[in-house]
Amino acid sequence: MNRIMKKVIVVLIVGVVAVTAGITYLKSNGKNDSSFRTVTVKCEDLLATIGATGTVEPEELVDVGAQVAGQIYAFGNDKDGNTVDYGSRVEEGTVLAQIDDSLYTADVALATAQWEAAIGGVQRTEADIEQMKAKLEQAKRDWERAQKLGPSEALAETSYDAYKAAFEITQANVAVGKAAIVQAKANVDQTEATLRRAKRNLGLCTIKSPVKGVIIDRRVNIGQTVVASLNAPSLFLIAKDLKRMQVWVAVNEADIGSIYPGQPVTFTVDAYPGEVFKGEVGKIRLNATMTQNVVTYTVEVITDNSSGRLLPYLTANLQFELSRRENVPVVSNSALRWSPRPEQVAEKFRSSLDSLTEGGSSVDSSKSNDPNLRAGVKYGVLWVKDNGFVKPIKVIIGMTDGTVTEVRGDDVKEGLEVITGEQRAAANQDTTNPFTPKLPTRNRQPTGGKPKQQ
Secondary structure, three states: OHHHHHHHHHHHHHHHHHHHHHHHHHHHHHOOEEEEEEEEOEEEEEEEEEEEEEEEEEOOEEEEEOOOOEEEEEEOEOOOOOEOOOOOEEOOOOEEEEEOOHHHHHHHHHHHHHHHHHHHHHHHHHHHHHHHHHHHHHHHHHHHHHHHHOOOOOOOHHHHHHHHHHHHHHHHHHHHHHHHHHHHHHHHHHHHHHHHHHHHHHHOOEEEOOOOEEEEEEOOOOOOEEOOOOOOOEEEEEEOOOOEEEEEEEEEOOOHHHOOOOOEEEEEEOOOOOOOEEEEEEEEOOOOEEEOOEEEEEEEEEEEOOOOOOOOOOEEEEEEEEEEEEEEEEEEHHHHHOOOOHHHEOHHHHOOOHHHHOOOOOOOHHHOOOHHHHOOOEEEEEEEEEOOEEEEEEEEEEEEOOOEEEEEOOOOOOOOEEEEEEEEEOOOOOOOOOOOOOOOOOOOOOOOOOOOOO
């Protein structure tokens, strides 16, 4: 029994020692001392922007179509003497394509014949009326003689009536002849208009460029038949001037109030990584579109493309410049968001922790005693180290680009270290648990050598 009691006492003593050692370990090695992450205040240029994505478009596009139907049987030559194709440079009046004109040539010949026949009809009616006028003159003289004689033994009454009727008939015939001339001349005008229309259709078989520019798209091939109905079929798409381009940007309704004509814009394209292009807002289109309950407006950004590097339909990543500040003190936004625990703050500043939040979103600035705050100035707090604790620096918050923010204050200067967060510093401490079993070590023999003599 004494032996059993002794063993129990030994076990209890070992347990107490183990617990004590564990507590000592947790106090000394298990808890990491905390330190602070810091950044420095820098003076640099600050630019506030709105980002958006758009597409590079030619400033003016001309869609060349066909007004007549027929088969494409030839293409013209561009400015360089090559067959018209994608990317061809053309002048105004350059022949782009030729449509089969055999039917329209026949229409012109038919209209020409009808016009010539109408002219002949006018000449014939004019000759007829001259003949009618001569007969009228003869009938008039006969009727005058008959009136002088009157119905008598020298002139029978029936003859008298016949002269009178002949005169009246020839008068009517002259009037009919004059009307025939008017009709014949109208027929000439009608056939002449038909002829002009036939010639116009014949001329439309030759498709010419209406402007000077570059062919962006060729939409027909030789042998293809085009049919002109209510809508003219599109044959070529010509960019009038590629030295000036536009970027069509879809801007969210939440940002459209910050966009205005003439606003500076910078953008990049994936085709030229690292190269920044400049432009300005030209127009804000009012026909908004809605996609999945999101309203967007199309904004036209004008940019110079004298170098010719920008190609149509490239995707552009744009930044609309809202405001710019040069050489101002800025700090990371994380420094303005971080706040310490009360026990980390130096004792003389702990009583004023509540007042440090004045100027934030939770404070009614219209009721503040600070004239700057009533004027819309927003305050923030930066924290700096102070003998193992932290102390606040109240600053005026300026513009931000989403990453860094302008800060102003009497204690703000370039190079000032401000706190952005906490980190555990236990990398150089021994964290080995004394209760972890250890494997026995063996003496290793040198490679290629002899065993050491014991």
